[in-house]
Amino acid sequence: MPVDQDASSPDVREGLARNAVTFPDGIPGFEACRRFVLLAADSSAPLQRLEAIEGPEAAFLGIDPRLVLAGYRCRLTEADLRALGADSETTLLWFAIISAEADGTLVANLRAPIAINPQRMIGRQVLPDDGLYPIRHVLGGKA
Amino acid sequence: MLVFTRRRHEAIRIGDRIEVRVLRIGRDGVRIGITAPPDVPVHREEIYDEIRAANRAAVAPQGDLSALAERLRRP
Numbered sequence: 001m002p003v004d005q006d007a008s009s010p011d012v013r014e015g016l017a018r019n020a021v022t023f024p025d026g027i028p029g030f031e032a033c034r035r036f037v038l039l040a041a042d043s044s045a046p047l048q049r050l051e052a053i054e055g056p057e058a059a060f061l062g063i064d065p066r067l068v069l070a071g072y073r074c075r076l077t078e079a080d081l082r083a084l085g086a087d088s089e090t091t092l093l094w095f096a097i098i099s100a101e102a103d104g105t106l107v108a109n110l111r112a113p114i115a116i117n118p119q120r121m122i123g124r125q126v127l128p129d130d131g132l133y134p135i136r137h138v139l140g141g142k143a
Numbered sequence: 144m145l146v147f148t149r150r151r152h153e154a155i156r157i158g159d160r161i162e163v164r165v166l167r168i169g170r171d172g173v174r175i176g177i178t179a180p181p182d183v184p185v186h187r188e189e190i191y192d193e194i195r196a197a198n199r200a201a202v203a204p205q206g207d208l209s210a211l212a213e214r215l216r217r218p
Binding site: 063 | 181182183186187193198200202203208211212214216
């Protein structure tokens with residue numbers, strides 16, 4: 001985890017199901033999607049792909065927000081930690097959702113990153129109230 | 144929707160674990176205190192809506208990501 005392969009073939013998909021990350025609350029806008037896999041390939045590094053393997057189709061591109069902004073940190077509430085089955089010592093994976101806007105600008109949502117506890121394979125989109133980071137953080141590199 | 148009239152310092156209880164209390168009433172806003180157990184997420188509605196809209200707009204393209212990744216690797 002993340003899984004280093006292309007998710008297109010059925011065999012691969014079956015393997016992925018064993019590497020599924022459960023999102024007990026879904027993701028806002030995709031509340032019915034509870035199981036996702038995180039895919040990474042060398043050719044697309046540092047991009048990763050978070051893909052629903054159950055329920056409505058959903059797939060997100062993302063990047064570790066700490067690669068976008070040095071010193072990035074997201075404070076987790078007690079509720080977040082409990083939902084992730086984590087404590088303050090747990091090493092979590094972080095995934096900031098990237099979107100491509102109509103003009104090709106790539107933006108990363110640094111405000112509400114996805115945190116994954118790889119030990120428990122539980123994920124959650126964190127919605128901090130402090131608003132330290134923007135929902136639309138413009139990434140470098142024009143199309 | 145249930146509708147209540149509450150005065151300052153008065154509260155509403157939802158189940159036995161959630162309390163919603165009116166702390167201050169101003170001209171344009173009401174300051175509300177929520178007491179809820181840690182497993183109940185509490186958010187301002189507009190924040191949740193904003194994140195949901197951003198997520199819906201972000202559904203990823205299929206196919207080869209290497210061109211996109213190349214853009215991000217460029218300084």
